[in-house]
Amino acid sequence: MDFTQTYFALFGLPATYALNREQLDSAYRELQNTVHPDRFAAQPDAEQRVAMQWATRANEAYRTLKHPVDRGVYLLQLQGIDALDAHNTQMAPAFLMQQMAWREAIDDARAARSVEALDTLIDELRLDHRRIETQLAELLDARQDFEGACEAVRQLRFMDKLIAEVGDVYEELEG
Structure with a gap:
């Protein structure tokens, strides 16, 4: 697994705001089944740590993509844009x-x-x-x-x- 991939790539989803929530949920469950730290309990410490890092990343990615504001912020961040920049508070x-x-x-x-x-x-x-x-x-x-x-x-x-x-x-x- 590649820690540099986007949250969308992590779940095998297109990098779009319009997201199929069922696909996200399913991909998350599947990834969690693969990387859950309990599956690595009998493995060496290094593999347990990597599994914990992957589980943490999967949780963070899932929370970000399922929340509408966070998903929008993340997509803009992928474009190099800080949507919540304190200097830009302009609204219609x-x-x-x-x-x-x-x-x-x-x-x-x-x-x-x-x-x-x-x-x-x-x-x-x-x-x-x-x-x-x-x-x-x-x-x-x-x-x-x-x-x-x-x-x-x-x-x-x-x-x-x-x-x-x-x-x-x-x-x-x-x-």
Whole structure:
């Protein structure tokens, strides 16, 4: 096995954002069966260490590729682009306005102690998240618009944080 290969090559998958999750899961299980450290328990220490390194790499690759933001960041990284560069925080004005509306909706739901309002908001956020994921696949796979893809990745990252924040408010209201 080659430690320099990409995560996609490790699983025998095409290096695209649009990823077949079932194929990824299957390739991961197959690789884990091959490199799992327990299979090397009776082998010399050096082989056990290599197996542990492969298992660790497989886990890291799987976590990266299964998460939409991390997969986008990784694909851009393969192009030599840091999608989450702290100096590049530019976002479309419409998205910035939408951010403010979502934050107000969270505050309003919290103040009203309204789980129903949170349910509506979380549905909207998940729908928009999927829409941006589809857009990111188009930007990366079809257009190779890396600048646009960077913004889409930043938007998804923001939305992940916002979805987590809504989860916190659910817990707050239940507790």
